[in-house]
Amino acid sequence: MAQAADSARTVILTVDDDPGVSRAVARDLRRRYGAAYRIVRAESGESALDALRELKLRGDLVAVILADYRMPQMNGIEFLEQALDVYPGARRVLLTAYADTSAAIDAINVVDLDHYLLKPWDPPEEKLYPVLDDLLDAWRSSDYRPVPATKVVGHRWSARSSEVREFLARNQVPYRWYSADEPEGQRLLAAAGADGQRLPLVVTAEGTPLIEPDAPELAAQVGLATTPTADFYDLVVIGGGPAGLGAAVYGASEGLRTVLVERSATGGQAGQSSRIENYLGFPDGVSGGQLTDRARRQATKFGAEILTAREVTGLEVNGSARVVRFSDGSAVAAHSVILATGVSYRQLAAPGCDDLTGCGVFYGSALTEAASCQGHDVYIVGGANSAGQAAMYLARGAKSVTLLVRGESLAASMSHYLIQQIEESSNISVRARTVVESAHGDGHLEQLTLRDVTTGQTELVDAQWLFVFIGAAPLTDWLDGTVLRDERGFILAGPDLTPDGRPPADWALDRPPYHLETSIPGVFVAGDARAESAKRVASAVGEGAMAVMLVHRYLEQS
Numbered sequence: 329m330a331q332a333a334d335s336a337r338t339v340i341l342t343v344d345d346d347p348g349v350s351r352a353v354a355r356d357l358r359r360r361y362g363a364a365y366r367i368v369r370a371e372s373g374e375s376a377l378d379a380l381r382e383l384k385l386r387g388d389l390v391a392v393i394l395a396d397y398r399m400p401q402m403n404g405i406e407f408l409e410q411a412l413d414v415y416p417g418a419r420r421v422l423l424t425a426y427a428d429t430s431a432a433i434d435a436i437n438v439v440d441l442d443h444y445l446l447k448p449w450d451p452p453e454e455k456l457y458p459v460l461d462d463l464l465d466a467w468r469s470s471d472y473r474p475v476p477a478t479k480v481v482g483h484r485w486s487a488r489s490s491e492v493r494e495f496l497a498r499n500q501v502p503y504r505w506y507s508a509d510e511p512e513g514q515r516l517l518a519a520a521g522a523d524g525q526r527l528p529l530v531v532t533a534e535g536t537p538l539i540e541p542d543a544p545e546l547a548a549q550v551g552l553a554t555t556p557t558a559d560f561y562d563l564v565v566i567g568g569g570p571a572g573l574g575a576a577v578y579g580a581s582e583g584l585r586t587v588l589v590e591r592s593a594t595g596g597q598a599g600q601s602s603r604i605e606n607y608l609g610f611p612d613g614v615s616g617g618q619l620t621d622r623a624r625r626q627a628t629k630f631g632a633e634i635l636t637a638r639e640v641t642g643l644e645v646n647g648s649a650r651v652v653r654f655s656d657g658s659a660v661a662a663h664s665v666i667l668a669t670g671v672s673y674r675q676l677a678a679p680g681c682d683d684l685t686g687c688g689v690f691y692g693s694a695l696t697e698a699a700s701c702q703g704h705d706v707y708i709v710g711g712a713n714s715a716g717q718a719a720m721y722l723a724r725g726a727k728s729v730t731l732l733v734r735g736e737s738l739a740a741s742m743s744h745y746l747i748q749q750i751e752e753s754s755n756i757s758v759r760a761r762t763v764v765e766s767a768h769g770d771g772h773l774e775q776l777t778l779r780d781v782t783t784g785q786t787e788l789v790d791a792q793w794l795f796v797f798i799g800a801a802p803l804t805d806w807l808d809g810t811v812l813r814d815e816r817g818f819i820l821a822g823p824d825l826t827p828d829g830r831p832p833a834d835w836a837l838d839r840p841p842y843h844l845e846t847s848i849p850g851v852f853v854a855g856d857a858r859a860e861s862a863k864r865v866a867s868a869v870g871e872g873a874m875a876v877m878l879v880h881r882y883l884e885q886s
Contacts, residue, residue, distance in 0.1 A: 338389040340460075341368045343376035343407060344396040344423065349447070353394065353423075355610065356452045361460070365391065367883035373402030373410075380414045380538045381519035387477050391467045392460060394445075396422040408441070414515055417470060417594060419463040423447055442466075478503040478550055481513045482528030484700075485772035487686025488540065489528040493696045495543060498593035499636060500621055501550050543592065544656075547637035554637055561585045561662040563879055564652050565872075566640050567803075569596020570865045571855025572668035573623040574872025577867070579666075580630035582876065587633040587660065589640055589652065591858055594619030596670040597856075598865045600692045602721030606743060619865075643810050643851065648886060650850055663886070667807070667819060667846065667853040668872060674799035681794075688773025689794045701726045701793050707776060709764060710797030711738050718747035718795055723756050726793075731758045734781060767794065778881030802857045812847040818859035821846050842878045843873060850882050 329418050344350040361367065365484040368383075370376035374579040376395070383390060393411055395404035406820055408420050422444040440464055449455040478496065480503050481491030495663050496503045506513035508524050517524050520537035530538040532549050541549070548554050561584075565575045568590030593599065601616035610619075628634060642653035649661045673691045675681070690697060692714075702725040708715050710731040723729045731738070731750070737760055750756050763787055765779040776791045802817045812820045812832060822843040825832050831840050834846045844852045854871035856863055861871070 336384075338365050338391050339368050339383060339388055339706075340365045340392045340394075341370070341376065341418075342377065342394040343370040343373060343399070343404075345371055345399040346396070347371060349396065349423075354806045356449075356456060357460075360452070360457050361464075373399055373407035376407060377414070380411055382535060384414050384516065384519040384535075385531050385537060387479070387531075387533065390418045392419045392421060392463055394423060397424045398421055412440070414519060415709045416511075416515075417467070418742060419443075419467050421445060421459070421463070476601075477533030479506060479516060479531040480528050481506045481508050481516050481531075483508055485687040486527060490686040490690070490697065492528050492541070492546065495546060495593060496550070497696050497698070498580055498595060498617070498620075499547070499550075499552055500617075500624075501552070506798045518858075543637040552591075552636040553634055555632065556587055556635060556660045557633060557745060558585070558587075559660065560649070561587050561660065562883070563587075563659060563664050563666065563876070564589065564650070564662040565666045565668055566652065567596070567668035567670050567855070567857070568594035568624075568634065568636075569668060569670040569855060569868065570598050570619075570623070571670070571868040571872040571875075572596075573620070573627060573665070574869035575666045575668060575876055576627040576632040576634070576872075576874045577623060577630060578876040579879070580627055580632035581867075582880070584876070584879070586627075586631070587635060588627065589635045589638050589660075589664075591637065591639045593636065594624050594634065597692065597714060598675075598868075599680045601717050602698075603717050604865060605745060612734055641806050641809060643848075645848060650848070659727055661884055663850065664877070666872070666875045667811075667857060668805040668855045668868075668875075669850065671800035671802050671856045673797055674801050676764055676765050676767075676796055676798070678764045680769070681764070684767050684769055684773045687771060688769060688792055689796065691765060691796050697793070698722060698725070703727050704792055705790065706730070706793040706795070707732060707764075707789075707791050708795045708797065711735060712741045712797060713743055714744060715797035716742050716750060718797065719748070719756050720749055720753065722795075723753050726755065729753075731756065732762045732764065732778065733758060733760050734763055736760055764794070800856060800863065810848070811851065811853075814859045816859075818851040819857050820859050821853045826857055842881065844875045844878055845882070850879075850886070852878055 342353045350369050350371050354367050357367045368379055370379055395407050401603040404422050419442045422441055424444050425447055443459050478501055480492055484507055508527055520529055522529050526539050530541055539550060544554060563579045563584045563586045565572045565588040568588055572588055576586055576588040595616055599620040603613045603615055605613035639655040640652055641655045645653040650665045651659050651661045653659045678774045701722055704726055706722050706726045706729045708719050709732045717733055719729050761781045762778050763781055765777040767773055768775040773792055775793060776789050777786055779786045804813055804817050804819060814820060822841055825841050825847055837849050844854055846853055852875040854875040855868035
């Protein structure tokens, strides 16, 4: 009896140009192996190669390939030679007549043939099945393990490849990375009919090849929701960081029809953190990714919709409705809106950094790159908690980690527990009063010029990795002229709108704005985008929950 394959999608493929023989082979194979393997047959070498490429893109496994030797256009040996490029681990069998045994023996050296069978093989119980049983046993004991469903092929030092990997990782989409220069990467490119000039190539679980996909296309193809299911909601939450996720959980759990809109990946800056150790209830710490995944699952459990890769470009007031417009021209409306857009890291103005972004220069932790830092010297710009958490994480494998801080020390901006951990780490050093003057490299980062801000002295150091955690620029430019913001772009709310005791000029209600309410009634702000916010994960989650409470109060009085 055939043993069960490790995957229900594992294939035994047979190719013979004689339809009668082809059907006979498939019939015998199905009789013995049909319950455990999928039997695929083809009647030419070209059609069989097309089938193999399609199976490769879908991520299916091929255990055994049986090919007839005497086929026109492409004989069995020529076919198996090309099949070897697509599925190098599959066991290869040549079907031959007695007169072709010398060719079969030669094929052992040409295509590493595993066996040849003389036609006819009746009875199969004696001449076919024992051979295949041995080959399948050998295949099962080999390293044939399936890869995660989504595959990414790209260049090591490619900004777009890095962005795609980060997008998939932060959205909890399992994937496997292949360099375009490696054999398996080249096999996937060939199977997709791509020449490798435009990368990355993403192959979805269904086998759909995507060349240089943008975020909305990628999100839609890997199963992330991108389109709202309704035109009108009780609450639209814009931004999927801790504040937005907190608002979605509390809004949906309290019966509000809630949709959360995120332009990239839920979690925000906190989602990129390797370890958060001062969040209530996690004495051993929790990674930003774990916290984000739990919050996202919690929100969807209560019925909140989460839309990914949707960029919001406008907010309008239409009577009692608040209309949120997307970059593609579509819109969704709601009774209320919570702005939880968060902040982004400021860009380094040093020459060379723009050209090398994604090619050794990264903004945020870029945890997908951490494994590649093993044994290397890593530089981090920034002195706040996010920089400290990244330093501790990267120090596990890096040869050295150097924190570059413009100020006198870390004490002004980093939590005490992190400072202590950094001081106790033998391969982490802190260079105070130091900035990046310029970055150098041909295609990827190779060196940095560092400058002492006190003396002006510069130093050229070798560096392949630079992670930047500086400043906080609010993601609120799209709100210009809509809600009131301070001079840095942070959103004003509650008491900050009434410093002289009077509401804003355009405020139409006979009550002052609620604590987290913006200059538009029914539109609230939570988290880092709010002026004078605490810039901590716990406070952002709390503000998200508080904003929902104020939404209820607003709806009750509307």
